[in-house]
Amino acid sequence: MVEEQVKIINSLGLHARPAARLVKITSAYDCEVAIIKDDMEINAKSIMGVMMLAAEQDSFITIKCWGPDEENCMKDLKELINNKFYEE
Amino acid sequence: MNRKIREKILKGVAASPGIAIGTPFFYVHEILNISRETVPDHDIENEILKYKAALELTKDKILEDKKNASKRGGHEAAKIFDSHLLIIDDQVLIDEVIYFISEHNVHSSYAVSKVMKGYQAAFEKIQNQYFSQRAFDIEDVSRRIITNLTPDDKPGSELSKGIKGRQIVVSDNIFPSDTVNFNKDHLLGIVTEFGGKTSHAAILSRALEVPAVVGVKSLSKWVNKASLLIIDGYSGKVILNPRPSTFESYKKRQHDEEKQLENDLKFSVLPSITLDNQQISILSNIQSVLETDNVIKWNSDGVGLFRTEILFESSLSILSEDDQYNIYNEVSKKLYPKKVIIRILDIGGDKLNDKISVKEDNPFLGVRGMRLLFDHPKLLKSHLRAIIRASSRKNISIIIPFVANLTEVKKTKALITKIKKELSDEGFPFDNDIRIGVMIEIPSAAMIADHIAKAVDFFSIGTNDLTQYVLAADRGNERVSNIYESFHPAVIRMIDMTIKAAAKRNINVGLCGQMAGYPLAIPLLLGLGLREFSVTPFLVPVVKKIIRRLDTEECGYLARKCLKQGSSRAVSSILSEFFGKKIGDNPLQ
Secondary structure, rough: EEEEEEEEEOOOOOOOOHHHHHHHHHHHHOOOOEEOOEEEEEEOHHHHHHHHOOOOOOOOEEEEEEOHHHHHHHHHHHHHOOHHHOOO | OOOOOOOOEEEEEEEEEOOOEEEEEEEEEEOOOOOOOOOOHHHHHHHOOOOOOOOHHHHHHHHHHHHHHHOOOOHHHHHHHHHHHHHOHHHHHHHHHHHHHHHHEOOHHHHHHHHHHHHHHHHHOOOOHHOOOHHHHHHHHHHHHHHHHOOOOOOOOOOHHHHOEEEEEEEOOOOHHHOOOHHHHHEEEEEEOOOOOOOOOHHHHHHEEEEEOOOOOHHHHHHHHOEEEEEOOOOOEEEEEOOOOHHHHHHHHHHHOOOOOHHHHOOOOOEOOOOOOOOEEEEEOOOOOHHHHHHHEEEOOOEEEEHHHHHHHOOOOOOOOOHHHHHHHHHHHOOOOOOOEEEEOOOOOOOOOOOOOOOOOOOOOOOHHHHHHHHHHHHHHHHHHHHHOOOOOOOOOEOOOOOHHHHHHHHHHHHHHHHHHHHHHHOOOOOOOOOEEEOOOOHHHOOOHHHHHOOOOEEOOOOOHHHHHHOOOOOOOOHOOOOOOOOHHHHHHHHHHHHHHHHHHHOOEEEHHHHOOOOOHHHHHHHHHOOOOEEOOHHHHHHHHHHHOOOOHHHHHHHHHOOOOOOOOHHHHHHHHHHHOOOOOOOOO
């Protein structure tokens, strides 16, 4: 399992569109992905779950991936988040 | 008849003007209270298939609604449906429902309602408004799935089937998916328990031009006992079981209004010229693409003020440049060759997204309009890019709101120049001569209008804000409503200064506050030299009728007399007298 803390830097935070992009990535991998914020842990293959985190700009989330392609999945997710979901 | 409640008046938010009297049609979203029905083991698989089929069906319907919405120019609505598609495609959610069906041996609609309600409740608890409002989307999608699971019995899903003739729709709230069910032929008016001025119900009713009152607290508690309703879309009152005298007075008002409307429509085809052959432009104030139909219907000369705030407030997330471009382009296309003045997003610290708003003690004197946008360069840039990209038909102008000094004007102009350069480098077509104007609504801007006039192509006077800032009286505050006087000589002098400054520089000047639609004010404004009025679309013929009976020279005398007065009361009495003489007591016949 890989686990990392990431800061949300895009101005909208995990709004519908960014959340949809994130789920598109997690769904493409076989590994399981969970995101934890405060005391909530959600399945990152669910857009509803991701939005439920209500992660705003400058908040921190912890990503956990476990499964065959966990490393690549983590890499892609970090790239997406650090590139502001390619929206700004 | 015997145990009816007596007349009961409830107060809500006036969302769309007009009066409706009629019987209530309860548009209930009650199907979420699904009773639990067990399914035997051997039928579980079948139940899951049924659920999957309903998902597909729902998806098709959402896609269809999205297509219809885009066709009608409802890009705002189309976007909402996009996010509904995301919800319906959520694999984890789908699996959860399937698990619920097989684990508890229940009916699929019960499982959907249970699972979705859980999510809904979780979202409702979120502090951030953007996220908490997603609960409505979940509810809407969930309702659609359940409706498609029980195809024979569609409670409330098709308004046109259940409604008896024309009725007043009474509901908890209006969802985006309901929109397609509404048809003006069946609709007298809308009342909802929830929602505010930017809710879906409010936007829809304004576009359909039916009266509406929203946000009526404890509506559901009382309305069941009502057999007759009056909704007053001017004051926000809802009257249940009106007593005969109330009924008669509203009936009369409504009758007068209807006659008037008929008359207005006939009038709207006539040219808007004064007795001495001066051509006057009568433009419209709008805030959604849907309202462009009304601009055409009332034969308005174009749009004097396209407020962009509602687009942002009613949208799920901050609109992207392309989303905005689609909206502005649609308005430009629909109204071409009529002109369209788009106002740069004028949001106050008390409005919009939690992301952007700032908490302030005195938001009306705080970070509003350009002040706020300069702090959000990305938002401002995408907004301006979208407007300029939509300008290739050359019928779009930009107006800068809430200007207090020249620096703000110059800064905005410089930014527009920079954006034009970028757009041309990127190969976008646009109007290189796009006209830039300034809203004159802060007293300081009116005072230095002669300087501002050198820097821009036109002015628009926003009398609502100008009046409240000149008199330091919030127009929404009932306790100072006696201070907020549209005819206060200070307000009239500021309007006079602005019009003179524009005339001296030979630039265009319009007026888009509520004052432009006050019958009494029209002769005064004409007399001050105003030649462009901008009002709510249905008021266009009203303004036109008055204008056609006036002579600008006579109005000029009137204006000069008013400018010499020391009080609002003195001005009002002069205006009333003039009006009585020229137009008669009932100008609107």
